[in-house]
Amino acid sequence: MANMADVCNILGRLRWFNLAILTITPAVGLYGIYTTRLRWETLLWATACYVLSMLGITAGYHRLWSHRSYNASRPLQYLLCLLGASAVQGSIYWWARGHRSHHRYTDTPLDPYNAKRGLFYTHVGWMLIKPSVKPGPSDISDLKNNEVVQWQHRWYFAIIPIVGYALPTIVAGLGWGDWWGGWYYASMWRITFAHHSTFCINSIAHYLGESPFDDKKTARDHFLSALLTMGEGYHNFHHQFPMDYRNAIRWYQFDPTKWFIATCGALGLASNLRVFPENEISKGELAMQLKKLKKVQEEIRWPIQVDDLPIVSWEKFKKESEERVLVIVSGFIHDVSEFLDEHPGGRGLLLGQRGKDATAAFFGGVYEHGNAAHNLLSMMRVGVLLGGVEHVKAIAPGERLRIVERLDQ
Numbered sequence: 054m055a056n057m058a059d060v061c062n063i064l065g066r067l068r069w070f071n072l073a074i075l076t077i078t079p080a081v082g083l084y085g086i087y088t089t090r091l092r093w094e095t096l097l098w099a100t101a102c103y104v105l106s107m108l109g110i111t112a113g114y115h116r117l118w119s120h121r122s123y124n125a126s127r128p129l130q131y132l133l134c135l136l137g138a139s140a141v142q143g144s145i146y147w148w149a150r151g152h153r154s155h156h157r158y159t160d161t162p163l164d165p166y167n168a169k170r171g172l173f174y175t176h177v178g179w180m181l182i183k184p185s186v187k188p189g190p191s192d193i194s195d196l197k198n199n200e201v202v203q204w205q206h207r208w209y210f211a212i213i214p215i216v217g218y219a220l221p222t223i224v225a226g227l228g229w230g231d232w233w234g235g236w237y238y239a240s241m242w243r244i245t246f247a248h249h250s251t252f253c254i255n256s257i258a259h260y261l262g263e264s265p266f267d268d269k270k271t272a273r274d275h276f277l278s279a280l281l282t283m284g285e286g287y288h289n290f291h292h293q294f295p296m297d298y299r300n301a302i303r304w305y306q307f308d309p310t311k312w313f314i315a316t317c318g319a320l321g322l323a324s325n326l327r328v329f330p331e332n333e334i335s336k337g338e339l340a341m342q343l344k345k346l347k348k349v350q351e352e353i354r355w356p357i358q359v360d361d362l363p364i365v366s367w368e369k370f371k372k373e374s375e376e377r378v379l380v381i382v383s384g385f386i387h388d389v390s391e392f393l394d395e396h397p398g399g400r401g402l403l404l405g406q407r408g409k410d411a412t413a414a415f416f417g418g419v420y421e422h423g424n425a426a427h428n429l430l431s432m433m434r435v436g437v438l439l440g441g442v443e444h445v446k447a448i449a450p451g452e453r454l455r456i457v458e459r460l461d462q
C-alpha cells in the first residue's frame with residue numbers, strides 16, 4: 054500500500070496544468086452533450102476543425118518541425134503553427150524537442166514516452182507526472198533559429214485561446230447561430246479527440262500491429278492506428294525512416310498527412326519532400342520477411358548435411374547392401390528399405406538398383422523424378438561414398454534457397 058510519503062511524492066510531481074486541460078475539456082464537453090443538441094452544421098464544422106488541427110500536429114509539429122521531412126514556405130509554416138496550436142498540445146518547440154528524444158532514445162528510460170512503461174503511461178501518464186529521469190537531450194538548434202517556432206513559443210498562451218477555443222465557437226455562432234454547439238463540440242470535443250488521437254501515436258502505435266521493417270524497437274504498423282492518427286499509424290516504417298515525409302508507402306494505405314504534404318508540394322507551398330531510397334526500404338522489408346520465413350524453416354526437418362555423414366568405401370557399401378536396401382544417388386548412400394512399398398514406381402525398380410549407383414536412373418534414365426521426390430530421397434541419406442563419384446545435384450531442391458543467418462560479423 055502506498056504510504057503518505059509516496060502520495061506526497063506523486064502529488065509533488067503532478068503536472069497540474071496538463072491534468073486540468075486533460076480532464077476539464079472532456080468534462081465540459083460531457084456537460085454539453087446533456088445541454089446542447091448537436092446540429093449537423095456544427096458536426097461538419099467540428100470535423101473540419103479536427104482535421105485541420107490534426108494536420109497542424111501531424112504535418113506541422115511532427116513531420117515538418119520534429120523531422121524536417123520537407124521544407125515549408127513561410128505562409129504554410131504560419132498556417133501549420135496556428136493549426137497545431139489549436140490542438141492545445143503545447144508549443145512546437147516543447148513538442149518537437151520531446152519527440153526527437155523519443156526517436157533518439159526509443160524504448161529506454163531517456164525516452165519521454167518509453168513504451169516499456171505500458172499503454173497508460175505512453176498515452177497520458179507521461180504528461181501528468183514529471184518523470185524522475187529527464188528526457189535524453191536532442192539537437193534542437195534548428196528550432197532555436199526558426200522564427201515561426203520561436204514566435205509561436207513566445208505567444209503560445211495568447212494564441213491558444215484564440216485559435217483553440219474562440220475561433221471554432223465564433224464561426225459556429227456567427228455562421229448558423231450555434232454558439233454553445235461551437236463551444237462544446239467544435240472546441241471541447243474536437244480538442245479532446247485531437248488529444249487522444251495524437252496520444253495514440255505514442256501508445257497504440259508502439260503496441261498494436263506488425264513490424265514489417267525492423268523488430269528491434271516497439272514501433273508498429275497498423276491500419277487502425279493510422280485511421281486514428283491521420284496516417285501516423287505506420288509507425289514501424291516511421292521509426293526506421295523518420296526523415297521520410299510519408300508514413301505509409303503504399304498507395305492504398307491511409308496517410309492523409311502525406312497526401313496533404315504532397316498537395317502543398319504541388320501547389321508550391323512545400324518543397325524538398327524527402328523520401329528514403331527505395332532500395333534501402335526494400336532491404337529492411339526483405340530482412341523481416343526472411344526472418345519470418347526462417348522461423349518456418351526451423352520447424353521443418355532437413356536432410357543430414359555432408360559433413361555429418363560417415364564416408365563409406367565402395368566395398369563396405371556393397372557389403373552393407375546385402376543387409377538393407379542401399380542405393381547411391383549423387384554420391385550419397387540412401388537407405389530405402391522402409392520406402393520400398395511407398396515407392397510410386399513399385400518395389401521392383403528400387404530393388405533393381407540395390408547396391409548400385411542409381412544417379413542416372415533417378416535423374417531421367419528411368420524416370421525424371423520431381424523436386425518432391427528428390428527432397429524425400431535426401432531424407433534417406435545414410436552415408437557418402439568415398440571418392441570417385443561426383444556430388445552432382447547434391448543439394449536437394451527444397452534446400453537451395455535455405456536461409457542462413459550470418460553471425461560472424
Ligand SMILES: [Zn+2]
Pocket residue numbers: 155254255259272288292
Ligand atoms: Zn514512436
Ligand SMILES: [Zn+2]
Pocket residue numbers: 115119120152156291295
Ligand atoms: Zn516521429
